[in-house]
Amino acid sequence: MGLLSTAHVHTGGFASRLSAAEGVEFVGVTDDDAERGREAATEHDTEFYEPSELVERVDAVIVSSTNTTHRRWVELAADTGVHILCEKPLATNVADARAIVDACDEADVQLGLCMPLPFSVPARRAKAAYDAGEIGDLRVAVGTNRAWLRDRHLTGWSADPEHAGGGAAMDHTVHIVNLVRWITGEEVVEVFAELSTMHDELTVEDVNVLSMELSGGSVFTLDGSWDRPDDWDYWGDATLNLIGTEGEISVDCFDQTLKRTREGAGVDGVYWGSIPDDGLLRDFIDAIENDRPPLTSGDDGFREAAVVCAVYESNERDEPVAVEY
Amino acid sequence: MERIAILGRGFMATVHALRYAEMDGVEVVAVASPSHPTEFADKYADAAVVYDDALELYDTESLDAVDVCTPTHTHRELVLPAVERGLDVLCEKPLGRTMADARAIADAAADSDATVVPGHTIRFFPQYAKARERVRVGDIGSPGNIRTLRQSPFEERSDWFADDVKSGGVLLDLAIHDFDFLRWTIGEIERVFARRRRWDAHEYALATVRFENGAVGHVDARWPRRPDLPFATRFEIAGDEGLLEFDSEDVNPIDIVSTTATGEPDRDPIDEPLVKDPYLRELEAFVDCVRTGSEPPITLEDGIETLRVALAALESAERGEPVAVAEVTA
Numbered sequence: 001m002g003l004l005s006t007a008h009v010h011t012g013g014f015a016s017r018l019s020a021a022e023g024v025e026f027v028g029v030t031d032d033d034a035e036r037g038r039e040a041a042t043e044h045d046t047e048f049y050e051p052s053e054l055v056e057r058v059d060a061v062i063v064s065s066t067n068t069t070h071r072r073w074v075e076l077a078a079d080t081g082v083h084i085l086c087e088k089p090l091a092t093n094v095a096d097a098r099a100i101v102d103a104c105d106e107a108d109v110q111l112g113l114c115m116p117l118p119f120s121v122p123a124r125r126a127k128a129a130y131d132a133g134e135i136g137d138l139r140v141a142v143g144t145n146r147a148w149l150r151d152r153h154l155t156g157w158s159a160d161p162e163h164a165g166g167g168a169a170m171d172h173t174v175h176i177v178n179l180v181r182w183i184t185g186e187e188v189v190e191v192f193a194e195l196s197t198m199h200d201e202l203t204v205e206d207v208n209v210l211s212m213e214l215s216g217g218s219v220f221t222l223d224g225s226w227d228r229p230d231d232w233d234y235w236g237d238a239t240l241n242l243i244g245t246e247g248e249i250s251v252d253c254f255d256q257t258l259k260r261t262r263e264g265a266g267v268d269g270v271y272w273g274s275i276p277d278d279g280l281l282r283d284f285i286d287a288i289e290n291d292r293p294p295l296t297s298g299d300d301g302f303r304e305a306a307v308v309c310a311v312y313e314s315n316e317r318d319e320p321v322a323v324e325y
Numbered sequence: 326m327e328r329i330a331i332l333g334r335g336f337m338a339t340v341h342a343l344r345y346a347e348m349d350g351v352e353v354v355a356v357a358s359p360s361h362p363t364e365f366a367d368k369y370a371d372a373a374v375v376y377d378d379a380l381e382l383y384d385t386e387s388l389d390a391v392d393v394c395t396p397t398h399t400h401r402e403l404v405l406p407a408v409e410r411g412l413d414v415l416c417e418k419p420l421g422r423t424m425a426d427a428r429a430i431a432d433a434a435a436d437s438d439a440t441v442v443p444g445h446t447i448r449f450f451p452q453y454a455k456a457r458e459r460v461r462v463g464d465i466g467s468p469g470n471i472r473t474l475r476q477s478p479f480e481e482r483s484d485w486f487a488d489d490v491k492s493g494g495v496l497l498d499l500a501i502h503d504f505d506f507l508r509w510t511i512g513e514i515e516r517v518f519a520r521r522r523r524w525d526a527h528e529y530a531l532a533t534v535r536f537e538n539g540a541v542g543h544v545d546a547r548w549p550r551r552p553d554l555p556f557a558t559r560f561e562i563a564g565d566e567g568l569l570e571f572d573s574e575d576v577n578p579i580d581i582v583s584t585t586a587t588g589e590p591d592r593d594p595i596d597e598p599l600v601k602d603p604y605l606r607e608l609e610a611f612v613d614c615v616r617t618g619s620e621p622p623i624t625l626e627d628g629i630e631t632l633r634v635a636l637a638a639l640e641s642a643e644r645g646e647p648v649a650v651a652e653v654t655a
Contacts, residue, residue, distance in 0.1 A: 121598045122598050125598060126581075129581045134585050136585075246583055249579070250581075251578065253578065255575075255576055255578040258456055259569070259570040260567065260569055261567050261570075262465070262566065262567040263567055272455035273599065274599045
């Protein structure tokens with residue numbers, strides 16, 4: 001496997017996982033910014049190749065690029081017959097998302113999304129309870145996926161509309177939408193977005209509060225804002241509360257942490273739970289070997305990208321909008 | 326296929342049997358307990374032949390290893406004949422009730438090819454292992470003051486727990502987890518001062534410890550006969566440059582409330598939201614050691630030295646004065 005682009009903040013995490021994963025050879029990385037790519041290759045003790053060369057040397061890639069360039073990288077890989085695990089969101093507009101899914105279908109390669117939450121053990125327990133009917137019929141869903149703004153500056157592009165395609169709504173809508181879709185099987189049918197910018201230095205929204213309706217008639221709100229202060233004790237959160245006719249489920253995917261205080265560095269959390277990205281990568285490899293779609297497939301990625309596009313449309317029109325799939 | 330016998334039919338035997346059942350390449354071929362554990366075998370190890378005498382089991386079955394989940398005072402008499410037959414042993418903590426028990430086990434192991442692994446599960450709990458890792462990489466500087474708490478409430482339990490001669494009470498049975506964590510994470514303990522109080526069926530013990538490196542600790546172990554209280558663990562590790570804190574009561578990654586709940590206890594009494602729970606990891610490490618002859622994840626020496634600390638605490642509580650760990654030889 002290889003990494004197509006090293007622009008994404010998750011590059012380091014996936015590079016370490018590819019190096020460590022059983023049955024995987026981490027062949028190398030490429031990047032349209034060759035200097036960034038060569039630096040990443042050195043840091044992770046692997047090779048740098050030109051894009052066309054890397055895709056010839058691998059069976060599968062992780063697209064770890066800026067949000068707006070996913071289509072170009074996916075098309076390069078698909079044209080070479082290489083399977084693709086793509087960072088989220090799948091694309092920043094519906095046309096690109098459609099083109100990505102079509103390119104992979106035509107090339108007969110598997111397409112998966114970097115959606116770790118379905119591999120969180122607490123989330124898996126929530127799904128098992130939901131599937132067993134423990135909360136009856138779903139009525140209300142409340143999710144949060146907040147984050148430090150400070151992490152957006154690590155890459156130099158995550159808060160830049162030219163490369164990110166938007167702000168917090170582009171970045172932090174899809175994870176919990178994905179979790180709700182996976183657990184309940186419901187689709188988002190309508191979205192009303194309250195987007196805002198509270199940090200002066202930003203040109204994109206950092207407040208992302210969404211009110212949605214699901215296909216089964218339930219209501220669903222999601223706060224995916226970059227609103228955690230720099231001194232908050234964790235990078236953010238991922239929570240979901242599902243309320244039904246027979247009970248409720250509360251998931252807090254990153255609640256397994258030690259509280260750490262360091263002189264001069266303040267307080268933070270040290271996660272000790274099982275790492276969802278390990279399961280994500282195992283599922284993708286198993287999907288390739290068994291010729292099946294990954295747990296979060298290209299079609300799921302398309303639907304979740306469509307919700308994001310509806311968020312921006314709602315924000316523009318200042319009214320609730322139907323999600324078009 | 327590794328062929329394993331489980332001795333005992335209580336809580337730990339149940340937890341272990343459930344996990345062997347989900348592991349590849351392992352079979353629980355026999356179980357033994359004086360009560361002839363037919364019901365236990367039917368429920369948790371249905372391929373197992375049932376014995377009420379462990380020696381008869383050893384002499385009848387073809388085995389690779391024995392998992393001793395019996396009351397503490399029986400460990401020596403059950404582990405020795407297994408080791409003498411060359412069988413690898415996982416022995417629940419404490420390794421023995423006395424230092425003489427532990428030494429006898431160590432002597433037998435030294436004369437045999439068999440490996441004896443003391444079952445100090447704490448080392449496979451990721452919150453404890455992560456804390457140790459952070460201490461060792463220097464997050465908190467030099468550790469100076471460490472507090473632990475372990476509360477294990479009960480409603481009904483076997484009589485042997487309440488019998489000091491058999492179990493050693495809350496210090497030897499419960500606090501020993503934290504003594505092991507402290508030795509593993511901070512270093513050897515020089516002395517212990519412990520106080521215990523027992524009333525009705527409750528037992529509480531508080532122990533202060535001083536480490537050889539100058540650090541100080543406080544170990545709080547609680548056996549309330551109060552089923553309304555939660556099982557809880559806590560620790561705080563303070564150093565000259567930082568602090569690590571954990572409280573199991575603050576950890577709630579998944580919570581389900583349902584009118585469809587039956588109120589029946591789960592078949593598996595352990596419920597850690599992890600890909601692999603600590604007991605499964607402990608047993609996998611043991612079976613790996615049986616299969617490959619690799620170094621055990623926890624040495625016999627660790628089991629002996631941790632027992633020595635717990636016995637020092639017990640002796641201190643009896644004498645009402647601090648006890649140097651090195652002086653504990655009985």
